[in-house]
Amino acid sequence: MRLLLVNPNTSGFVTDRVAAAARAVARPGTEIVPVNGRFGARIIGTRTELAVAQHAMVDVLARHAGDCDAVVLAVSYDTALHAAREMLDVPVVGITEAALLTACLLGTRIGVIVYGRRTLPLYQELVASHGFTGRIAGWRVLETTAVYGDGDQAAADAAAIAAANDLVERDFAEVVVLTGAVMAGVPPRLQPSVPVPLLEGVGLAVRQAEMLVDLKPVKPRCGGYAPLPVRELVDVDPVLAARFGGP
Amino acid sequence: MRLLLVNPNTSGFVTDRVAAAARAVARPGTEIVPVNGRFGARIIGTRTELAVAQHAMVDVLARHAGDCDAVVLAVSYDTALHAAREMLDVPVVGITEAALLTACLLGTRIGVIVYGRRTLPLYQELVASHGFTGRIAGWRVLETTAVYGDGDQAAADAAAIAAANDLVERDFAEVVVLTGAVMAGVPPRLQPSVPVPLLEGVGLAVRQAEMLVDLKPVKPRCGGYAPLPVRELVDVDPVLAARFGGP
Amino acid sequence: MRLLLVNPNTSGFVTDRVAAAARAVARPGTEIVPVNGRFGARIIGTRTELAVAQHAMVDVLARHAGDCDAVVLAVSYDTALHAAREMLDVPVVGITEAALLTACLLGTRIGVIVYGRRTLPLYQELVASHGFTGRIAGWRVLETTAVYGDGDQAAADAAAIAAANDLVERDFAEVVVLTGAVMAGVPPRLQPSVPVPLLEGVGLAVRQAEMLVDLKPVKPRCGGYAPLPVRELVDVDPVLAARFGGP
């Protein structure tokens, strides 16, 4: 199967890391097709960039999802998740969504680590919108931005380990989620120092997407994910406009 | 004061009606500056169009908010509300947010009328994201699209009146909110047939925006509405990119 | 317009301060009419005094609201708010209610500072009854009673600033509310030392009341705010009894 992996960032750095991690966990027959957004932030870190990324996401999905069997939104804000499910006939999985759902299978209460305090409300709103607020044991905010860099990540690793253990000790978390697409592939490196399962979303979203492709769920014929009606969109990419049956 | 009234739709029909209604309730010294989105849906009615409108909203705000004292988001999904508050130094009010907040001052439990069943989950998610789910008495979904037309609206009016009265009778609503920017100016026409206050958001958002301009709240220096950091955005409108201090 | 400002306390000290603050923010055409309760606590600080104040509030409203265009309940427990809305045909706004509603327009999560730990549950119940519990980032309790005095308030100011900053730093509050009618006029003095908007309710309730007078909402004909039926009340002030059409 072909699995589209969309990172709406306009820089390829995170995408490369994400794609490598996705390929490391995908089944033998799964082809990972990574793609970036065509416009917007290098790496989304503000609400304004996120608003642009909503458009960038449906823009890139209109262009690339056509010949894929499923889509993974490789951005930890699950950007445009509902829109993607509406526009497309194939399964769509967000990485934070996948991490939270899988965490529910591994522990009763979930600790969450986010990077950058200004993004905390974004993640809290996301968790609430998925209906998982009641499952959250606690939050930790790390400012260590080295995690996004290419160099030595020992300090970033140590900070994440400390935060995870603090969630376990003080908030009684039974499973810990690392947010951020850039954390793809990281958990196995830190797991030996954390006494409960440590998860990130990219690998889990790939697995859930494969699962959904096997399931072949029907495309809803009504409700919020019903097929797009015929409508005219103005001054957007023609490929996106064509999704609405436009000229 | 200058009050920017942004409707991200690319058709001017609703905007004209909204601007007229806004002017009818604005204080004498308030200048209403209506503006439409530059790209995207004629009238937003799907999640995919809404994703595009998030971008269209910050795009138009970057262009027009500079010389205004406050902004009203004249779209009933309160599209890009948080991004707008982050990007701008002036107050921003969403119309559904304004309707809900004002409804709290007029009744303990709020009935909500939405147009088009595929938009129901969007409004339910919006109300939940504002934290008002516990105040909602009930929902009614009307499919009467005549309300968006220019012709005789007697049937649309009758349907709204029936839905409002049903919310009062069966769900014990004490105040009723009509969603949709197109409902601007409508409540006074229907109020005589509804025994509890009937609200729409455009007029209320104008009033709340004027109130906030008088209040002169400080721009947050930290948190999710802190000023935009210096970042590089790619292939977006230069005016928007400049908001991030880009070249 | 005439705006009745009711403080159910039987001492005028807080009322004077509140009235001055209200006049400082009211529009030019707004006349502030301050009035105190006729019986009960000097300054409400216990649940028992609050029970008495419920009566004192409707007693004073029956006497004074008749020729006013709106009412502000200048007591931070929003005492008898629902009763006032039932009894009167004009808009009624509570100061804590006004602070919370306005806070929602300025930040996603609200920090609250209360004075005196025995009042904490009263405020928590009040916030819950308004349906805002989900918006609260955290609470801080200050015992500094100097704030109620007339002397030097430097220590009280420093404590409030410290509490507000702690709410921002540790609980990620994006807006902070100071409870207590006595805090009227205080925020501008503290705001330079707090990085997010700092609010108190008196000024905001005045603004919301003015807004509602402009809106002219219909008096509900059914539900919990429907007009008072004809009933006989015994041994209450005749003016109050007359509100029920009694002889």
Add this chain to the structure above:
Amino acid sequence: MRLLLVNPNTSGFVTDRVAAAARAVARPGTEIVPVNGRFGARIIGTRTELAVAQHAMVDVLARHAGDCDAVVLAVSYDTALHAAREMLDVPVVGITEAALLTACLLGTRIGVIVYGRRTLPLYQELVASHGFTGRIAGWRVLETTAVYGDGDQAAADAAAIAAANDLVERDFAEVVVLTGAVMAGVPPRLQPSVPVPLLEGVGLAVRQAEMLVDLKPVKPRCGGYAPLPVRELVDVDPVLAARFGGP
């Protein structure tokens, strides 16, 4: 033990019925001491009367609770419940509170029947303030006021039975609560026609109060129920003022 039974209504009709029902279930050694409010509504039915009754309740408690071992608030709004617990050193139980707590011991989900639609929000707020909203299966509102009269109650009984059965059938209630002090003694008459336990609060509050007298809980020394501080109250009954150690 002496058990004070306070009905803040100023008419003795309901009180007589309530006292009889209380005596019918009280233990042999329990003396029921019924007392009415000294001022306010004949029978509370509006929010304004309820505000007066808050004062009437603490007024009467100050006068009569002194030589009693416990107090039952024989008014279905649990009026001034928290104030009574603060003012007094002996246990206090509200009748709706008692009905809800006992209902939890008899069924997982509770149906509630209220009389008069304008009181519905009062009961919903009361249930929410007790934290029981999640246990409620459904509500039914009856307008049959015959239940308050002295004549034939066959129609009122039939309406209550129908409502209870409807709660069982459609909302899957496993226990049903009849609100209103006037329902004291009624459940045994209706129970044969209802397939799940049918409760009212007066008898249950008497039993819970007896239980608490046996338990002899300590008077809290801090928190919201801590002893009243020394304060001056103005123009209230001297007996009430004396509770605050005033002159």
Add this chain to the structure above:
Amino acid sequence: MRLLLVNPNTSGFVTDRVAAAARAVARPGTEIVPVNGRFGARIIGTRTELAVAQHAMVDVLARHAGDCDAVVLAVSYDTALHAAREMLDVPVVGITEAALLTACLLGTRIGVIVYGRRTLPLYQELVASHGFTGRIAGWRVLETTAVYGDGDQAAADAAAIAAANDLVERDFAEVVVLTGAVMAGVPPRLQPSVPVPLLEGVGLAVRQAEMLVDLKPVKPRCGGYAPLPVRELVDVDPVLAARFGGP
């Protein structure tokens, strides 16, 4: 009346203590009939032992509840509470349930002390299943297992007192519940050092059970506590199988 007191543990140590405490608070005419589980854990401390205890509880209830007037589940997980209410025609009360319900009568917000951090989620799930999560002020976890021993309990007492006071000071608890059947009889010893009511469940469950016996609630004829239908159970104790009308 005969009151069956079931501790599903297979060791009699806790049962003896529990029975003594129950007898100390039971009314003169109440006979306490203690009984242990026939199989399973000495003292339940894990989820797996709890699963076994669910069976052990209904097994022992089938054998012993027949000639009793009510049942107290003397195990702090309220094990098989709903099943017991379904199987039996007499009232059933769980000790943690009883402690929480009674706590609601004594304070607005409840602090809870649990022993052993691996049991914390069990108690949190239990409190949530009863619908009391909103009443909880905070949790404290003590590892002091001396409390289960026979020796000097000064250290255990000191730890509980410290935890209770910390709940009062930092979380503003107004009443504190000690979990664990082994805490039966302990509160009076610690109460002088704690400024708010300190509760444990065994004594309270005895009192609530006596109250329900007096009330004589009807056995539900439908819903989740309806009488057992005729069914065949395989390889369980014949007395239990006979409850289902089996051969």
Add this chain to the structure above:
Amino acid sequence: MRLLLVNPNTSGFVTDRVAAAARAVARPGTEIVPVNGRFGARIIGTRTELAVAQHAMVDVLARHAGDCDAVVLAVSYDTALHAAREMLDVPVVGITEAALLTACLLGTRIGVIVYGRRTLPLYQELVASHGFTGRIAGWRVLETTAVYGDGDQAAADAAAIAAANDLVERDFAEVVVLTGAVMAGVPPRLQPSVPVPLLEGVGLAVRQAEMLVDLKPVKPRCGGYAPLPVRELVDVDPVLAARFGGP
């Protein structure tokens, strides 16, 4: 991989159907190992049988899970789910849990169909314990027991289709879950008549279990799923006792 499929019922009828459905969706390399409970109900339908089944589940898991790579609890009450995760080192998935989690990936609001009104509260409690109450659009209760038989299922199919469509039409469900292990394999037969995805849990639990085997999550070293401590269990199956390191 070997996947243990445990149905705690003591009749093989449902198990056969479940095993067949599991094999139909399992990957080629997955061996399905079905096993029944050794004691208890033929088919669980009451809370009392469910209490027995908790023991039967851990009993059978102790015997059979040893050489398996993961476990599916093929009983729609997710019986002993947490105990199984505690006792075992391999992943465990409940079928209703799997259906709910997967439903979240396919629709924003979930409709649920249950069979037999006395089981409704069991499912509502289960959904609440998983934290999914906020995602539920509505419930439908069917009494058609033909679904459990071997004969013609046309009537049962028609009832399920009608209930699913009613959930879509009136409650705006976007995905519908059929509860009951016996529904394994049924959705494809009904899907053409239902406009939104129709799910059952057995197939989905198999897929989620395979996913978790691939993931190889670490066994928690602390918290509620930490390895069993050494303890003595009395009169349980020696294989189960041995799990606790007993003699």
